[in-house]
Amino acid sequence: MEPDPFAGSSKADTQASDFPIVEPIARVANGNGYTSERRGRFPYDAVRSPEQEQKVEAFRQVLERHRGDRQIVIMQDFPDPDALSSAWTYKLIAQKYDIQCDLVYAGTLSHQENIALVRLTGLPLQRWTVQAMKSKDLSAYRGCVFLDNQGTTSQLFASMQQANVPITVVIDHHSMQDDMKAEFSDIRPHTRATATILTQYLQAGLLKLDTNVSEHVKCATALMHGLRSDTNRLMQAQEEDFLAAAYLSRFYDSHLLNAVLQSSRSKQVMDVIERSLKNRIVQNNFSIAGVGYLRYDDRDAIPQAADFLVTEENVHTAVVYGIVHDEDEELEVVVGSLRTNKITLDPDEFIKEAFGQDAQGRFFGGGRSQAGGFEIPMGFLSGFAENSDYAKMKWGVYDAQVKQKLLRLVNPEQNYPKGVN
């Protein structure tokens, strides 16, 4: 018989002495070994600087000022886990101040993991197309909130401005886009995930998570997914992300997260990845691939293809783009994603430099650390053609144009004929 390692001592005693701050109370485990009853300071709580404390206080005051309001939280058109979880967290924090929030996006939930996340957690979000927006009474909203975006990636931004809904809160980690006039803004381009920022607000006490509240457990799980997915599964995470993840580990449901991550890719997404592999050209360690037309619902295949192409040997940056069409709304738009492992390449600068601005001076895209995206409206050429030759020709022109703009940056020494933009 194996000797009992605990012979002669009580197992319970040893455990209690490991955590002197924990009072011996009845515990309900959440599956991760942590309990809501655990008291005292969490050993990994981030220490806040006076500036950070001020920020927390300013946020608290804004929420207090808007007690009883109704707000609309705008996510980017294709919300990712970071946006979804941040928006949900904001809603739960705001609820404590009797602020009622509607979480709204205009595009599609495209990535299989996002669909699973929303379905499995019951994440309360609404899809409003620009068309639907016109029939809504926006006067009910006393303020709008932008999380994980600054309005540039949402079609709903213009409607908010037209309806004169004041911008109450902006919390984001993308580089500063247009100068937004918000009552409270917290923009941290060096932070890897908006979920990390929101988690820090939770840690600062704006909302006390409770493992006995199923909504809290699900929201913590969503935040864990959000910060993992924006840090390439924590591989690009910095200290603050690990600290946030450590905090969330007390509340999240690992089985639920696993279920979300197990969701499989659709055949259409696999086909887009296949096209990106076939069509890619590699120059100066950049891999560039146009994938042609794809359905609105499969839009997220583009960043997934870019994620895959950047894993090739001798490639540090991948750009994948295609024409996304929405059959219901006769809408077509060139959509692209950039992924890079090159520390010195700033995706935000790269995309702004490559594609420039539209007539209103708005950039076609931007980015954050190691990732970026762009959307170029097709204007008069938009609309699905019945004639396949025409569709082919149209793709050919856009493909050549996007490639040309990218290659100018990829091969800066190469001389391009004058007049070619």
Ligand SMILES: [Mn+2]
């Ligand atoms: Mn993000």
